[in-house]
Amino acid sequence: MSELPVVKTRRKGKTLTQSMLIPTEKMVADELRAARPGHLSDLAELRRKLAAKYGTDACCPVTVRRHLVHIGQDGSAPFWRVVNPDRPFARRMRGGSEHIREKLAAEC
Numbered sequence: 001m002s003e004l005p006v007v008k009t010r011r012k013g014k015t016l017t018q019s020m021l022i023p024t025e026k027m028v029a030d031e032l033r034a035a036r037p038g039h040l041s042d043l044a045e046l047r048r049k050l051a052a053k054y055g056t057d058a059c060c061p062v063t064v065r066r067h068l069v070h071i072g073q074d075g076s077a078p079f080w081r082v083v084n085p086d087r088p089f090a091r092r093m094r095g096g097s098e099h100i101r102e103k104l105a106a107e108c
Contacts, residue, residue: 003024005022005023005027005054005056007019007021007022007054008020008022018057018058019057020056020057020058020060021051021058021059022063023054023059023060023063023064024067025067027050028046028050028064028068029067029071029077031046031049031050032046032071032077032078032082035081035082036081037078038105038108039081039104040081040082040084040104041081041082043064043068043084046064046082047061047064050064065089068083068093069092069093072092072093075094078103078107079093080100080103080104085097085100085101
């Protein structure tokens with residue numbers, strides 16, 4: 001945890017607030033590398049882990065997806081461990097669904 005996380009407070013409901021982690025690309029990439037090889041993890045679980053690690057209520061899903069697309073383009077981390085090849089988001093990733101399936105199978 002060498003990076004200082006960006007945490008923003010946002011309204012949730014009429015009277016509550018929520019602390020939201022805005023992760024860096026490095027934070028997301030580190031979690032991808034820590035994911036179990038050959039196993040498809042849940043993207044929501046990755047966000048929950050990041051939020052818990054930095055002591056926030058939630059982690060920004062939009063920022064995580066933007067970072068995943070960039071990570072997929074430059075190949076800096078194993079994005080295929082959290083991107084479900086059967087979901088529409090997989091089309092935005094380098095190589096698409098087939099590439100994700102091949103990478104998961106190669107890790108088994």
